[in-house]
Amino acid sequence: MTLFVLKRLGSLLASLLAASLVIFLVLEVLPGDPAAFMLGLNAAPDTVAALRDQLGLNAPLWARYGGWLAGMTVGDFGISYTYRVPVADLIGARLGVSLPLAIYALTLSTLIAIPMGALAAASRNSPLDTGIMGVTQLGIAVPNFWFAMLLVLAFSVGLRWFSAGGFPGWDDPYAAMKALTLPAVALALPQASILARMMRSALIDTLDEDYIRTARAKGLSRGQALRHHALRNALIPVLTIMGLQFSFLLAGAIIIENVFFLPGLGRLVFQAINARDLIVVRSVVMLLVFAVVAVNFIVDVTYALVDPRLRRPVT
């Protein structure tokens, strides 16, 4: 098991290193001079030279890449060009919105999807199953940001239960959670639809297994066999999908933040693009990639713990 974790950790680090190299090269080498790019077309040559100096661009490429990597390992992402404060501080503040939002949405979608999928599988081919599948088919097709707009229309403009946007901060946890509720619901719906369909087909697969037939033969009811034997095994593929879906969730959170004017990572990165603040863009992109890779690592290790068969390398 230790060897497995070490191997996975090795490939995690390799992936991160490769990704960081791609991000670094794309943002620093391809477009020419980053300093000139940040300052725009009309910048005076000596201003550009001063910024080059300030950004440390006169050092050789590999030294700059190494410096960036070394800085990140101790939480130093550099100084934002537009905000003039450490990027780590900027990101830290925004994460306080984006991360709770993503976790809120993930929790909601899991709470909705797992029972729905199980219900559909348990009553396979019944009207209930058809109904659930129909709803999820629709849920997959709905763009989450549009669903968010409909929620605003219904619950903010119409019923006035929620404010249409903004974030009051975590000083008042109740108000903060309330502000994140509509965004989380909007994010969770398409997510839950995909997850419920996965849950259903995984459960139907396990219900066809021999050990379920054995359990039924020794006298368990269909429901008992489902609860005690099938459910646990069906959760393994569902967990994989949840890991893979996390990247969609993060991307979705970035878009949804725009609908509700939430001061999260999404707003930060879009403002940084407009202000040509490449240091902020680079850091946020690296952070998002890190999140995706790390979550998949955790998922892999989790089910190697649950299922020893997966510890062996699979082809």
Added chain:
Amino acid sequence: MRSVGLNLVIGAGITAFFVVLATVSMVWTPYDITVLSVADRLQPPSGAHWLGTDHFGRDIVSMLMVGAQTSIAVALIAVGVGVLVGVPLGLFAAATHGSLLDEIVMRGNDVVFAFPALVIAILITAIFGPGAVNAIIAIGIFNIPVFARIARGSALPVWTREFIMAARLSGKGAAHISLEHVLPNIANTLIVQATIQFSLGILAEAGLAYVGLGAQPPIPSWGRMLAEAQTMIALAPHVAIVPGLTIVLMVLGLNLFGDGLRDLLDPRLRERSR
């Protein structure tokens, strides 16, 4: 069993409907969308404007028709990029299974897989500025590992079949076998995946355009119509509701089409998916 054909027919019908709309819009739309008419702005649906007008007084039906061009073109080309790059990579990895090359291709895939389409779009936009072409590149790059994995995964079992042995014995090279014997055997899977990626591409394009990383004005796009409608949602809800429903209908149609196609091409999956 009956619903199998039904999915396919409904899905193909909806998809064809949008393709026809987009094609017709190249030569004719009910109104000229380049003409702004402030006097007619934010009108509700009526006999003259079936789905009403937007904040510039443009006819929404006409906007949606031209927007369909953008959506379909972006998603379709992005699928093309994914297939043209990803499938050869996957076939190549399967043909050299277990070798260092296979390992490199698959690990490279993992790295690209760590970049969600939105993140790729952010990177590209930070350099080249926003535009429909960036959306194509971003979604296209995102599609590459998807197709590489599917191609490799479904090609691997084919390589153990007897007719492959026969082809090898007759002296055919790996590239030859991949193209002549493996590809036709995995084509069905790839076609089904292509319809899935096509519908995901429509959604991704809308999302990118919504946050301003996709098609730029004056090119109409469903996602940007929603972004522009957002501030007027209380004033004229139809301006926000109609483009969203259009996206839902198009994606729903493509998904049904994909499901129907899968059932048709791979009857073994029919029981599970119903």
